[in-house]
Amino acid sequence: MTTDTAVTPAGPGAPAPAPSGLRSMSRLAVVVLLIGTAVGLTFLGFFVGSGDYTVTDAWRALFGDGDPTTLEVIRNNRVPRTLLAVLVGVALGAAGAIMQGLTRNPLADPGILGVNSGAYFAMVVAAVAWDVSSTGGYMAASMVGAFLAATLVYFVGSRGISGASPEKLVLTGVAAGSIFSGIGFGLTMIDPKSFDAIRSWQVGTLDGRDWSQVSVVWIPIVVGALAAMILIPYLNGLALGDDRARALGVPVGRVRLGGFVVVTVLCGAATAALGPITFVGLMVPHVVRILFGPDNRWLLPVCVVVGPIVMVGSDLLARVLTSSELPVGMVTAFIGAPVLIALVRRQRGGEQ
Template identity: 90%
Template sequence: MSRVAVLLLLIAVGVVLTFLGFFIGSGDYSVADAWRALFDEGDPTTLEVIRNNRVPRTLLAVLVGIALGAAGAIMQGLTRNPLADPGILGVNSGAYFAMVVAAVAFGTTTTGGYMAAAMVGALLAATLVYFVGSRGISGASPEKLVLTGVAAGSIFSGVGFGLTMIDPKSFDTIRSWQVGTLDGRNWDQVSIVWIPIVIGAVASMLLIPYLNGLALGDDRARALGIGVRRIRLAGFVIVTVLCGAATAALGPITFVGLMVPHVARILFGPDNRWLLPMCVVVGPIVMVGSDLIARVATSSELPVGMVTAFIGAPVLIALVRRKGVVDE
C-alpha cells in the first residue's frame, strides 16, 4: 500500500473516531438523540450533554493528540533519541508542577493562567533535563536522558502533589488535572488552547528540513549550513508551547509523544517530510481512541491518562529492550 493510501486511511480512521466521540459516552442517549443534538434539536438535557460535553471533549482530545504527537516527534528529532517523550523526559510533569505553584502561590484558577504557568514549567523542565542528561563523556545519550527525565518528573510530580496536600483549596481546584482527564472539559478549554496548539503545529512543520539534517549528526548538520543551537532552541520553544497548552487542558499525559512517532515511523519511515506531518494525524487517533476506551471500559469513566499509560508502558519496555538497554 502506498504512503498516500495509508495517509488517506488514517485520516478516515481519525474522522470516524471523532464522530464516534460525539455519540459514545455515559448516559442513556441513542445515536439518533446525539445526532439531533448536533443540530440544536432535542431536549435541553441532551443538548447540554452532547453539544457542551462530548463535542468539546472530543475536539480537545484531537487538539492534545496533535500537540503531543508533534512534540514527541520534535524531541526525538532534536535529541536523536528514540525514547524521547514529553512525559518520560519530565516536560509534562514540569508543566504540571508550575500549574500547582501558580494555584498555590498566586491563586490561579483559569485555563489561561494555567497555560502560561505550564509553558514556563515545561521550558524549565526541558532545559534542566537536557542540561543534566548531557553531562559526562557520553553526552546526551538516550538512556541518560530517560533516566534524568524520569527522576526529574518524579520530583516535579511529588513536590506538586505535596503542595496541593498542604493547601486544600488548591487541591480542590487542580485535582482534575492531576491524572490527565477529559472528564468535565468544555468549550472554555477548547477556545483557549486551540490557538497555541495550531500555531505550534504549524511552526513545527518549518523544522522539517532541519530535523533531517540533525539526523546526520551535529557536525554534518553544521556542514550543511544548519545552525544547530538555533534550531534546537526553536524546537524546544515549540515543544514548550505544545506541551504547555496540552498540560493546561488535560493535565500530564504520558507516552503519547513516545508512541505516535514510532507508529508513524513504522508506517512512513524516518524521513521527517512524512514523519512529522503524520504524527499530527496519528496523535489524534491515539488520544481519541484512548478517550473512547476510557469512556466504555468501566461503568465509571477512567482518566484518559490512565489508558495512555496502560498502553504506552509496554511500548516503552519493548523499545528499551530492543535497544539492548536491558540485558537479555
C-alpha cells in the same frame, strides 16, 4: 532500532533519504486511511459516551434540535471533549517526533524536558499561594510553568564546551522534572485544599472539559504544529550528527533551540488542557516510523494524524470500559506501557 541509523537523512544540501518502510504509493494509501480513521473516530466521539442517548438524539442535538439536557451533553460536553482530544493528540504526536529527532533518541518522550512537571509545579504554586481555582487561571499558570521549566532546562543544558548536546538536555530535563514534581507533590501534601482542586488534573482526564479549554489551547497547538513542519528538513540533517549537519549547512544551535521552543508550546498547551498524558509522544512516532521509515518528511506530518487517533480512541475506550468514565491518562498509560516494553526489547534485539 536499525532503521534509525540505516538512512541518510535529508537536510539543506543533504542527499535524500534512501527508501524505507512502505513504498510511495502504499504510503499515500495508508495516509488516506489514517486521515479517514481520524475523521471517523472524531465523529464517533460525538455519539458515544455516558448517558442514555441514542444516535438519533445525538444527531439532532448536533444541529440544535432536541431537549435542553441533550443539547447540553452533546454540544457542550462531547463535542468540545472530542475536539480537545484531537488537539492534544496533534500536539503530543508532533512533540514526540520532534523530541526524538532533536535528541536522536528513539525512546525520548516530550516529558523528558520537564515541561509536564514544570506545568504541574506552577499550577500547584498558583493554587497554594494565590488561591487560583478557575480553569483559566490553572491553564495560564501551567503554560507559564512549562515555559519556565523548558527555558531552565535549555539554559542549564547548553552550558559548557559542547553546548546543548542531546545527552546534556536529556539529563538536565530528567533532573529538573524530578525536582519540580517533588516540590509540587510536597506542596499538595501540606495544603489539602490545593490537592482537592487539582487532583482531577493530575491523572490526565477529558471529563468535565468544555469549550473554555478548547478556546484557550487551539491557537498555540495549531501554531506549534505549523512551526513543526518548518523543522522537517533540519531534523533530517540532525539525524546525521551535529558535526555532519553543520558541514551540510544546518544551523544546529538555532534548529535545536527552535525545536525546543516548539516542543514547549505543544506540550505546555496539551498539559494545561488535560494534565500529564504519558506515552502518547513516545509510541506515536514509533508506530509511524515502522510504517514510513525515519524520514521526517513523512514521519512528522503522519504523527500529526496518528496522535489524534490514539487520543480519541483512548478517550472512547475510557467512556465505555466502565460505567464511571476512566481518565484518558490511565488508558494511554495502560496501552503505552506494553508498547514501551516491546520497543525496548526490539531495540536491544537490533543491537545484538
